[in-house]
Amino acid sequence: MAERKRPDPGRVLALLWGTATTPTPARGPRPKVTLDQIIRAGTDLADAEGLDALSMRRVAERLGVGTMSLYTYVPGRTELLHLMYDRAVGPTPPPPQGATWRQALRHYARLGRDLYRDHPWTLSVATPGLMLMSPNSTARADAVYAALAPLGLSAEQQAAIAGSVDAYVRGACQGSGVSLTSAGLDGGFTDTDDYERWWTEATPHLIELVTRERFPHLYAVWEAGAFEDFGDASFDYGLDRLLDGIERHLDGT
Amino acid sequence: MAERKRPDPGRVLALLWGTATTPTPARGPRPKVTLDQIIRAGTDLADAEGLDALSMRRVAERLGVGTMSLYTYVPGRTELLHLMYDRAVGPTPPPPQGATWRQALRHYARLGRDLYRDHPWTLSVATPGLMLMSPNSTARADAVYAALAPLGLSAEQQAAIAGSVDAYVRGACQGSGVSLTSAGLDGGFTDTDDYERWWTEATPHLIELVTRERFPHLYAVWEAGAFEDFGDASFDYGLDRLLDGIERHLDGT
DNA sequence: CCCTTATTCGGTATGGTGTACGGAGTTGTT
DNA sequence: AACAACTCCGTACACCATACCGAATAAGGG
Numbered sequence: 001m002a003e004r005k006r007p008d009p010g011r012v013l014a015l016l017w018g019t020a021t022t023p024t025p026a027r028g029p030r031p032k033v034t035l036d037q038i039i040r041a042g043t044d045l046a047d048a049e050g051l052d053a054l055s056m057r058r059v060a061e062r063l064g065v066g067t068m069s070l071y072t073y074v075p076g077r078t079e080l081l082h083l084m085y086d087r088a089v090g091p092t093p094p095p096p097q098g099a100t101w102r103q104a105l106r107h108y109a110r111l112g113r114d115l116y117r118d119h120p121w122t123l124s125v126a127t128p129g130l131m132l133m134s135p136n137s138t139a140r141a142d143a144v145y146a147a148l149a150p151l152g153l154s155a156e157q158q159a160a161i162a163g164s165v166d167a168y169v170r171g172a173c174q175g176s177g178v179s180l181t182s183a184g185l186d187g188g189f190t191d192t193d194d195y196e197r198w199w200t201e202a203t204p205h206l207i208e209l210v211t212r213e214r215f216p217h218l219y220a221v222w223e224a225g226a227f228e229d230f231g232d233a234s235f236d237y238g239l240d241r242l243l244d245g246i247e248r249h250l251d252g253t
Numbered sequence: 254m255a256e257r258k259r260p261d262p263g264r265v266l267a268l269l270w271g272t273a274t275t276p277t278p279a280r281g282p283r284p285k286v287t288l289d290q291i292i293r294a295g296t297d298l299a300d301a302e303g304l305d306a307l308s309m310r311r312v313a314e315r316l317g318v319g320t321m322s323l324y325t326y327v328p329g330r331t332e333l334l335h336l337m338y339d340r341a342v343g344p345t346p347p348p349p350q351g352a353t354w355r356q357a358l359r360h361y362a363r364l365g366r367d368l369y370r371d372h373p374w375t376l377s378v379a380t381p382g383l384m385l386m387s388p389n390s391t392a393r394a395d396a397v398y399a400a401l402a403p404l405g406l407s408a409e410q411q412a413a414i415a416g417s418v419d420a421y422v423r424g425a426c427q428g429s430g431v432s433l434t435s436a437g438l439d440g441g442f443t444d445t446d447d448y449e450r451w452w453t454e455a456t457p458h459l460i461e462l463v464t465r466e467r468f469p470h471l472y473a474v475w476e477a478g479a480f481e482d483f484g485d486a487s488f489d490y491g492l493d494r495l496l497d498g499i500e501r502h503l504d505g506t
Numbered sequence: 507c508c509c510t511t512a513t514t515c516g517g518t519a520t521g522g523t524g525t526a527c528g529g530a531g532t533t534g535t536t
Numbered sequence: 537a538a539c540a541a542c543t544c545c546g547t548a549c550a551c552c553a554t555a556c557c558g559a560a561t562a563a564g565g566g
Contacts, residue, residue, distance in 0.1 A: 009455035017462050028513025029561035055552060066516035068554080077553065124377070128428060129452065132459055138468055145470035155477030163428070163483055164491025168417070171424030175381060175416070199382065202262035206385055209270050215391055217398035224408030230416055238417025241498030248497055281542025282532040308523060319545040321525080330524065 012079040016086055017135050033063050035073045035083075043084050046121040051081075054121075081125045086134035088119045092143050102243050104147035105161075108140065109169050109239055116173035123174050151250065161246055168242050172235050265332040269339055270388050286316050288326045288336075296337050299374040307334075307374075334378050339387035341372045345396050355496055357400035358414075361393065362422050362492055369426035376427050404503065414499055421495050425488050 013019070015035070041062045046054045056077055060067040074080045095107040116123055131137045141162075148158045212219040221227070266272070268288070294315045299307045309330055313320040327333045348360040369376055384390045394415075401411045465472040474480070 007451055009451060010458055013455065013458045013462065025563085026513065027511070027561095027563050029515075031514065056554085057552075060516095068516050068518095069514070071554075072514060126428075132463055133455070135462075138463055138471065142468040142471035145474055149470050149473075155474045155479040158474050159479035159483075160487045160490040163487055164421070164425070164494060167424030167428050167491060168421045168495070169424065170428055171420030171422065172417070174427075175379075175420050175423055198260055198262055202266065202386070205263055205266045209266065209388075210385055210391055215395040217402050218391065218395035220402075221398055221408045221411050226408040226412035230412075234413045234416055237413040238420060238495070241417060241502055242421070242491070242495045243498070244501055245494030245496070245498035248501060249494055279542065280532090280534050280540075282544075284543065309525080310523080313545095321527095321545050321547095322543075324525075325543060325545095 007078075008075065011075050012082055013133065015074070015079070015083060016133060031072075032065055032069070033073070037063060038070060038073055038080065039083050039087050042080055043088065043119065046084065047119055051121040051124055054081075056080075082130065082133060085122055085125045085130060086136050088122050089115060089134060089136040089140060091136065092140040094143065095147065099147075101147050101151060102247060105144070105165055105243060106239065108144050108147070109165055111140070112166065112169040113173055113235060116170070120173075123170065126170075153250075164246070165239075165242060168238060172230070172238060175230070260331070261328065264328050265335055266386065268327070268332065268336060269386060284325075285322070286318055286326070290316060291323060291326055291333065292336050292340050295333055296341065296372065299337065300372055304334075304374040304377055309333075335383065335386060338375055338378045338383060339389050341368060341375050342387060342389040342393060344389060345393040347396065348400065352400075354400050354404060355500060358397070358418055358496060359492065361397050361400070362418055364393070365419065365422040366426055366488060369423070373426075376423065379423075406503075417495060417499070418492075421491060425483070425491060428483070 038059060041059050042054055045058060045062065054077075056070055057067050059080075060070050070080075074083065092108075092111065095104040099107065126137075131141055144162050145158055148161060153161070210219065210222070212223075291312065294312050295307055298311060298315065307330075309323055310320050312333075313323050323333075327336065345361075345364065348357040352360065379390075384394055397415050398411055401414060406414070463472065463475070465476075
């Protein structure tokens with residue numbers, strides 16, 4: 001976080017939307033890397049070690065390039081994150097032919113969960129506005145609203161429904177064990193090993209603090225091991241209840 | 254992100270759970286600040302400028318103390334964040350007398366939203382495990398399960414219900430405009446002004462990219478201004494649908 | 507063939523970060 | 537008065553993003 005850098009929306013948008021496809025063979029020396037390689041290297045790093053580990057130095061090092069050379073291809077770290085995000089979202093496979101709106105929403109919810117599971121750092125990168133900046137994200141949003149269009153709802157209602165499902169998916173992936181460590185949550189851990197070690201050391205202390213006497217209801221659920229994994233079953237449970245509620249509400253109106 | 258620091262779970266847990274209440278009048282010079290002041294200063298800073306702005310230097314500066322003095326009271330930045338989080342959660346007011354499980358869950362959901370709205374940085378601090386570390390958070394979780402206890406559900410079902418609602422609340426607050434900037438989302442913006450300026454500059458470009466022809470369904474919803482604010486109404490909509498779905502599911506079983 | 511010009515590469519410097527270390531100074535106890 | 541415990545904090549180190557600018561490179565035009 002150095003000085004201020006006047007950001008240039010046009011530049012990153014051109015990169016994202018491919019308007020910058022340099023057909024010109026250029027004139028200078030041969031580029032040692034491609035934008036694609038940089039994005040991929042960054043993604044690999046973030047996948048493996050989390051967002052904190054993604055520094056320009058390390059990306060450059062991984063590519064065998066000087067740090068500053070990256071700035072030839074990418075305006076800065078932030079913009080690299082945006083590009084990585086768009087690539088991580090990728091193209092959106094359509095729902096099965098003839099799917100109901102509910103099946104379609106479920107389909108897209110699972111795509112979202114796949115994204116957050118495979119690339120936990122996306123949870124920390126995806127600001128509200130990024131949806132409109134990233135072409136792949138925009139396309140996915142359009143697909144969601146396409147699935148809702150036949151219902152003939154108001155724009156507000158469509159936004160409320162899509163927003164609710166999206167909110168659930170994000171929250172479920174972030175709060176759950178989808179990624180204990182590298183979810184970009186600033187727990188302060190850099191390493192999965194660190195995390196494990198911390199907990200094995202902390203557990204004896206916690207056992208004395210979180211007692212059955214003080215927190216009887218929580219303790220009962222904990223004891224039963226119900227916190228072990230917020231897995232697929234839990235994800236589906238909440239999603240289906242939310243969709244149930246939406247369906248019921250639409251029928252009743 | 255310096256070298257590795259071997260974390261000491263006992264230390265921060267003692268701070269969090271108040272086991273460290275130094276009854277000893279101590280022997281050295283008078284402390285210039287208290288742990289409480291540090292936590293409060295950090296919270297003020299994070300509230301005003303986001304997590305990125307919360308550096309040990311700036312906290313110390315705000316208190317008129319040398320940077321390293323903070324380490325007398327707090328093991329490190331991470332632990333300070335944990336303490337700030339616990340304080341931000343605070344005590345949990347009980348739901349109204351005689352509230353149904355549904356009313357109680359709604360009550361706790363709104364408490365969560367209040368937390369994330371008033372202190373957006375908590376969204377980035379709250380790791381799954383932190384719930385058990387923070388006494389206030391633990392107490393709140395216990396209250397939630399207390400509300401579910403009369404239903405006689407299995408531990409797994411209770412966890413699925415509580416987890417779903419929590420997931421929705423978190424996702425809704427993070428994805429929404431609850432905090433455009435300082436939600437700790439690493440959008441790369443440090444300032445609300447930056448954010449505004451960026452969008453005013455980016456909008457003309459976006460208008461050319463996100464067209465009605467390419468994204469007809471999304472465009473229709475956007476055009477109607479349905480993205481302007483994911484406000485209270487939207488939050489309540491999704492929450493109520495989720496609770497509807499849970500209620501229906503419990504009745505049907 | 508050389509020179510111009512566009513372009514990439516990357517070293518250096520600046521100002522930021524967390525925090526390890528150790529010395530200076532202050533206080534209650536002996 | 538001496539000691540021990542304690543707080544304060546200056547200095548130092550490793551790391552970070554990135555502004556700036558010169559060096560190296562290659563194509564195009566003469």
